[in-house]
Amino acid sequence: MSLDTLTSPLLTRPGAVAADGVDAGVAWHYGDPTREQRLLEEGVAVVDLSHRAVVTVTGPDRLSWLHSITSQHLTDLAPRTSTEALILSPKGHVEHALHVVDDGESAWITAEPGTAEALIAWLRSMQFMLRVEVTDRSAEFAVLGEPVGRESADGEPLAWRDPWPHVAPGSVSYAAVDEADHPANGRAWRELLVPRRQLAEVVGERPLAGTWAAEALRVVAWRPRLGFETDHRTIPHEVDWLRTAVHLRKGCYRGQETIARVHNLGRPPRRLVMLHLDGSSHHLPTSNTDVELDGRRIGHVTTAARHHELGPVALALVKRNTAPDAVLIVDGVSAAQELVVAP
Known part of the structure; x- marks a missing residue:
């Protein structure tokens, strides 16, 4: 079956x-x-x-x-x-x-x-x-x-x-x-x-x-x-x-x-971040929604959720060299990064 x-x-x-x-x-x-x-x-x-x-x-x-x-x-x-x-x-x-x-x-x-x-x-x-x-x-x-x-x-x-x-x-x-x-x-x-x-x-x-x-x-x-x-x-x-x-x-x-090779000689090309999404939007971004910085796509949302204390949050993969303090844009709303994988 x-x-x-x-x-x-x-x-x-x-x-x-x-x-x-x-x-x-x-x-x-x-x-x-x-x-x-x-x-x-x-x-x-x-x-x-x-x-x-x-x-x-x-x-x-x-x-x-x-x-x-x-x-x-x-x-x-x-x-x-x-x-x-x-x-x-x-x-x-x-x-x-x-x-x-x-x-x-x-x-x-x-x-x-x-x-x-x-x-x-x-x-x-x-x-x-x-x-x-x-x-x-x-x-x-x-x-x-x-x-x-x-x-x-x-x-x-x-x-x-x-x-x-x-x-x-x-x-x-x-x-x-x-x-x-x-x-x-x-x-x-x-x-x-x-x-x-x-x-x-x-x-x-x-x-x-x-x-x-x-x-x-x-x-x-x-x-x-x-x-x-x-x-x-x-x-x-x-x-x-x-x-x-x-x-x-x-x-x-x-x-x-x-x-x-990546562990010994380099760093991965992308890194996982958790995003704290602006709560003004009533809907969550779907998987693969673009993550943007200065109008350029630098990654995508992998999972979005509504947490009972933190509100709307998401995991996302972004380019490794994305500035850790950069405020990103997801589906038209701002998103603050919380580092998961070190850049």
Whole structure:
């Protein structure tokens, strides 16, 4: 069954308004997105992410194989320990982002909605004679996002704990601030893997928050998302993705040459910023809206959101040499920069 044919049963909950685009199939909000953001920050709400792709890799060679074809060090990944890996093009551009946790017998991967078919096709093309089996589990298992900052324990459903923003061993930060001052420091987030038929039961009486709330909190955490903060030429350095998803001292993998060359010899051509948008406009800019300086296009919006405290904000990719104190223009309104990646 294709993931595209699956619609969450939680869309029948009172007040649910369906999301569209990439997040179609789950709720955008349940009637009060501002309250839903607060409940998420308080650690009591959960987010229906059952549209995410779920893939398993089984077999005795699974971790060494994934290690050899992704950006992350995976050979000694302990059971119920979460990590993040990227699949890069030969030129180092981001193609897939994998949330990986192993249960001791299978490596479980969650990925962006609608990407299972392409991801599995590429993984199977790289199997050769290794003892691995790749399976789409999206029709059987659903993802539930919850503001919990620990790994899953024995006896609990398996979960992927988001490592962001902590700099993983072998990685490096490109952020303009130290980890202690990062806006996501102390952030708690994980993806719980539950049988799809038990999704409503696992949610229970906990309040639900929609993707509107989850995306607003992701933006202010400077957390990149595949297909939003990335395009066909994005390299991890531009969005500070090395910190959690790239191991700089592991063996050869596709795209490694670009990773090493940019890290050792130069700086990325673009950098991620968070924009504080003038609140006088009643609408948010859409993805790919031009970011301008002195009438010239110097970048584009990747994700815009309305935060319950900061108001309208956005992540954007701009040219690296854009002056950090420049006031930019987005869709006719002014936008002040908050540095994410250091220029």
